[in-house]
Amino acid sequence: MSQSIIAHRYADALFQLGQERSKLEKFETELQTLKEVFRSSEEIISFLKHPRFSIDQKKTMIAESFQSFSEEIVNLLKLLVERHREDIILDMIQDYIRMMNDAKxxxxxxxxxxxxxxxxxxxxxxxxxxxxxxxxxxxxxxxxxxxxxxxxxxxxxxxxxxxxxxxxxxxxxxxxxxxxxx
Incomplete structure (x- = not known):
């Protein structure tokens, strides 16, 4: 399955969760910030992809770095790391933003x-x-x-x-x- 399809599925799930919990705007704001962080700091992506660090170390880094973010976004990032899907984070964010724009x-x-x-x-x-x-x-x-x-x-x-x-x-x-x- 292609990376873009997988990214779209995660974005769709997050969008549905945001609708259920009335957090669509909050998620969008946090994802915009997350996009800037991931684009400006190559070290984060390379850390998350690096095989020498355990998944638990990566999850701890995510929890500490993004503690001001909503629980759903932090858990999504941890899930993506757990499933070795670090590569789709930016695509998933773009898909979510596109869905929000369509809704608006x-x-x-x-x-x-x-x-x-x-x-x-x-x-x-x-x-x-x-x-x-x-x-x-x-x-x-x-x-x-x-x-x-x-x-x-x-x-x-x-x-x-x-x-x-x-x-x-x-x-x-x-x-x-x-x-x-x-």
């Missing part, structure tokens, strides 16, 4: 522009395009790409909205080439 009606999107967009511009883009993809808002990541010449290109999942100058030029070129071939 939020989608992640990349917006390509010639320059860095202001928060007001991002907000207007989110308000304009969220209804087109059936969401309430978009969580935008701005990617500066001078090759688009002007305008914006927005990618939400597998949908692309291309209002860039380079995109319009490509469409004109295709149209001209197709009329020349007739």
């Amino acid at each position: 009606g939020i989608a992640d999107a990349d917006v390509y522009s010639v320059r860095q967009l202001s928060e007001a511009e991002k907000q207007r883009i989110s308000e304009s395009f969220a209804p087109k993809v059936g969401k309430q808002s978009l969580n935008l990541t701005n990617i500066v790409d001078p090759s688009i010449i002007g305008g914006i290109r927005l990618r939400v999942g597998n949908r692309i909205f291309d209002g860039s100058v380079s995109g319009k030029l490509r469409r004109i070129e295709r149209k001209l080439l197709s009329t020349n071939n007739r």
Whole structure:
């Protein structure tokens, strides 16, 4: 079974547990913090994967390091270590966050522009395009790409909205080439 399927199952179980105990938001906040900790500190992952340390030592480290976290999150981390699933922790966190965003009606999107967009511009883009993809808002990541010449290109999942100058030029070129071939 692939790592992503396993990560999704753990995230789904945690999401259901959060719903039952009304802790969805708390879990999300803790998982965001956990994601930053695991991304910024390679030592934690290498410690958890290292065969020289016993599972009990790893569980003790988790309990001590994350004592301010909810019991459910700490127990999940201990379970993942016990089952030698340290590799899926970040994927599991991403899946949980994706589930939370779906529940809130939020989608992640990349917006390509010639320059860095202001928060007001991002907000207007989110308000304009969220209804087109059936969401309430978009969580935008701005990617500066001078090759688009002007305008914006927005990618939400597998949908692309291309209002860039380079995109319009490509469409004109295709149209001209197709009329020349007739």
